[in-house]
Amino acid sequence: MSSSVESLAPLRSKAEGYAQVIRALMLRDMRTRFGGSHWGYAVIVMWPVAHVMVLVAVMGFRGGASPLGDSALLFVATGAVPVLMCQYISNETMKALAQNRPLLYYPQVKIFDVMIARFIVEIVKGFTGLIIVLAILVALGVDPSPDDTWVAVTGYLASILLGIGLGAVNIGIVSFFPGWMIGYILVRVLLYITSGVFFLPNMMPEQIYSIMKWNPLTQIIEWVRVGYYAQLPVEVDYLYVLLWGGGSLMIGLIMERTLVRKMT
Numbered sequence: 001m002s003s004s005v006e007s008l009a010p011l012r013s014k015a016e017g018y019a020q021v022i023r024a025l026m027l028r029d030m031r032t033r034f035g036g037s038h039w040g041y042a043v044i045v046m047w048p049v050a051h052v053m054v055l056v057a058v059m060g061f062r063g064g065a066s067p068l069g070d071s072a073l074l075f076v077a078t079g080a081v082p083v084l085m086c087q088y089i090s091n092e093t094m095k096a097l098a099q100n101r102p103l104l105y106y107p108q109v110k111i112f113d114v115m116i117a118r119f120i121v122e123i124v125k126g127f128t129g130l131i132i133v134l135a136i137l138v139a140l141g142v143d144p145s146p147d148d149t150w151v152a153v154t155g156y157l158a159s160i161l162l163g164i165g166l167g168a169v170n171i172g173i174v175s176f177f178p179g180w181m182i183g184y185i186l187v188r189v190l191l192y193i194t195s196g197v198f199f200l201p202n203m204m205p206e207q208i209y210s211i212m213k214w215n216p217l218t219q220i221i222e223w224v225r226v227g228y229y230a231q232l233p234v235e236v237d238y239l240y241v242l243l244w245g246g247g248s249l250m251i252g253l254i255m256e257r258t259l260v261r262k263m264t
Contacts, residue, residue: 025117079197093167152227161245168252
């Protein structure tokens with residue numbers, strides 16, 4: 001028994017050492033990006049929240065009827081939140097290597113470690129923003145509870161997975177084509193407008209809707225909305241979305257092994 005415990009001791013020490021490296025990278029990331037204060041972190045978290053709430057406010061001032069359900073505010077939020085979670089995670093992850101490049105001179109720090117630390121920070125930031133949006137909706141008198149909590153939560157998780165995957169791919173692209181940081185802004189805007197944040201994609205003509213379904217963000221929006229509106233007559237290709245998220249993450253990790261390390 002003692003010999004087995006002793007054999008596990010080196011693995012435990014390595015795991016603890018790796019956890020300390022990730023923790024240090026996360027703290028360094030938060031301090032440099034958020035100004036080393038709680039207020040700085042609040043500003044970064046509230047930025048995407050403010051984005052969502054501006055859209056919600058515009059819909060509220062318009063006073064139009066919701067395309068689905070009783071609340072136009074909830075309808076916009078169920079479209080904007082998953083898309084913005086995915087896009088903010090992928091965008092901020094793309095910057096991880098450039099912002100932490102000096103740390104790579106330390107032998108304990110690898111590119112993969114920088115990516116993992118940024119992933120964790122962005123996931124926490126995304127869920128914090130989601131909780132704040134839901135709290136604001138409650139304060140505005142809107143009930144944000146979904147019809148099917150499991151479906152809604154897994155939809156948000158799928159959005160995070162896709163954001164992580166696209167972020168990993170973006171790191172690989174930026175390592176040899178820095179101009180992609182600007183090009184990706186145009187891609188984000190195009191996807192944001194055409195994904196179905198402000199409208200129901202299934203109400204479009206069948207020819208257009210069939211093309212939109214190739215966009216994983218459209219499928220994620222429908223995934224989340226099915227959780228909130230059980231009567232929504234759509235079929236979500238869950239496997240397709242997961243393949244997009246998992247496949248892009250795998251491609252990004254392969255690029256990290258082959259391209260990014262050579263460029264750095």
